[in-house]
Each structure stands twice: as C-alpha cells, then as structure tokens.
Amino acid sequence: EAEFDGKVxxxxxxxxxxxxxxxxxxxxxxPHLSKNIRDAVNGYDDxxxxxxxxxxDLLLLRYGIDVVGSLDYLAVxxxxxxxxxxxxxxCNEYKHGNKTIQSLPLKKRIExxxxxxxxxxLLENCAPxxxxxxxxxxxxxxxxxxxxLPVHLESWGETAVDKKGR
Numbered sequence: 001e002a003e004f005d006g007k008v009x010x011x012x013x014x015x016x017x018x019x020x021x022x023x024x025x026x027x028x029x030x031p032h033l034s035k036n037i038r039d040a041v042n043g044y045d046d047x048x049x050x051x052x053x054x055x056x057d058l059l060l061l062r063y064g065i066d067v068v069g070s071l072d073y074l075a076v077x078x079x080x081x082x083x084x085x086x087x088x089x090x091c092n093e094y095k096h097g098n099k100t101i102q103s104l105p106l107k108k109r110i111e112x113x114x115x116x117x118x119x120x121x122l123l124e125n126c127a128p129x130x131x132x133x134x135x136x137x138x139x140x141x142x143x144x145x146x147x148x149l150p151v152h153l154e155s156w157g158e159t160a161v162d163k164k165g166r
Contacts, residue, residue, distance in 0.1 A: 012071040012149065014061060015078040016139060018054040025123035028054035028091045028130075037081050055089040055130060056139065058146045063104040065147065074143065077155035079136045080162070088133045090142050094126035101126065 017033060020026045021042070033053040042051040065071055082088055094101040104122075107115040133139045140151050154164045 009073075010069070010071045011073060011075055011152075012061075012065065012068075013075045013077065014056075014143075016056060016076055016082050016136060017078065018057045018060070020052045020054070022049040025120060025126075026052055026054055027060075027094055027123055027126045028057045028128045030054050036084070055091055055128065056143070057128070058090055058092045058143070059094060059102070059104065061143075061147060063106065065149075066106045071149055073150045073152040074147070075153035075155070076140060076143065076151050079140075079154055080156045082136050082139070088136065088139055089130040090133055090139060090146075091128040091130055092142075092146055093129045094123075095129055096122065096126045100129065 017037065018026070018028050019039075019042070020029070029052050033055070034051070037053045039051060092102075101122075104119060105115075131142070133142055140154065143149075144151055150166070152166050154166060156162045156164060
C-alpha cells in the first residue's frame with residue numbers, strides 16, 4: 001500500500017502470557033495470573049473495563065499469524081513477569097465438548113462479521129489444554145517450535161538494557 005520497494009522485515013510481538021481487556025471469551029484466562037501480574041498502565045476504566053491475564057495461547061497466536069500473513073521472527077516481552085511462578089503453562093489446543101481444536105478457521109475477509117460471531121461463540125465454549133513448561137526459556141523454545149518462527153528479541157524488564165537479542 002505504501003509502494004515501498006525495499007526489504008520489509010515482519011516482526012510479531014507478543015507478551016510471554018496472554019491478556020485481554022473487557023468482556024468476551026478468553027480461553028486461557030487464569031484468575032491467579034490476573035491477581036499476581038499487575039500492569040501499571042492497563043487496569044480498569046470505563047472504556048475498556050477490566051484487564052485480564054492468562055497463559056500464552058499458541059492457538060490464537062497461530063491464528064493471528066494466519067490473519068496478518070507470514071512473519072520473519074518474533075519478539076517476546078514481559079518474560080521477567082513469569083520468573084516468580086514455579087510452573088508455567090502454554091496452550092496449544094482447546095477442548096470443545098468431546099473434540100480437540102488445534103486451529104481456528106480463517107476467512108479470506110477478516111471483516112466477515114458472521115464468521116467473527118461464530119469464532120466468539122466457539123471460544124466461549126472452549127477450555128484450554130495446557131502444557132507445562134519449566135522456565136521462560138522453555139516457553140520461548142515451545143513458541144519457536146510450535147509457530148515455526150525464531151525468537152530474535154527477548155524482553156526481561158522495562159528498560160533498554162533488559163532487552164536481549166538472540
């Protein structure tokens with residue numbers, strides 16, 4: 001669209017855990033994470049309501065990548081926020097009734113409101129199937145393996161010195 005002819009590097013940026021503002025389905029929501037991982041700039045307000053936290057949802061990340069197209073690599077932030085937990089989890093599939101869901105259907109037109117409504121109803125009735133990972137580093141390895149993308153940047157805190165290239 002910008003008619004740029006140079007090389008473009010597409011970077012996917014994600015937290016090391018999932019977040020959501022307001023109402024709506026949040027399959028990996030974990031109330032104890034919402035309680036223990038506070039965010040200084042994301043809280044409750046009249047517009048976006050509450051701020052919720054859950055385990056990293058690789059199914060939704062795959063869907064997001066499918067929506068935007070290919071990525072060259074990932075950047076993972078907020079890794080330091082997980083260091084206080086003895087066990088970490090990631091979600092790579094959902095349970096829906098007696099079925100397992102491993103991917104979300106994608107429509108060519110993302111603006112298809114009927115399809116978006118279908119996805120909302122589907123996610124409202126899913127439960128996460130969680131895999132335990134031992135450390136934030138193991139979480140990165142799981143991300144790379146599942147999404148088939150390298151992580152080139154890690155963020156372990158708020159300042160520039162807390163960022164680490166890989």
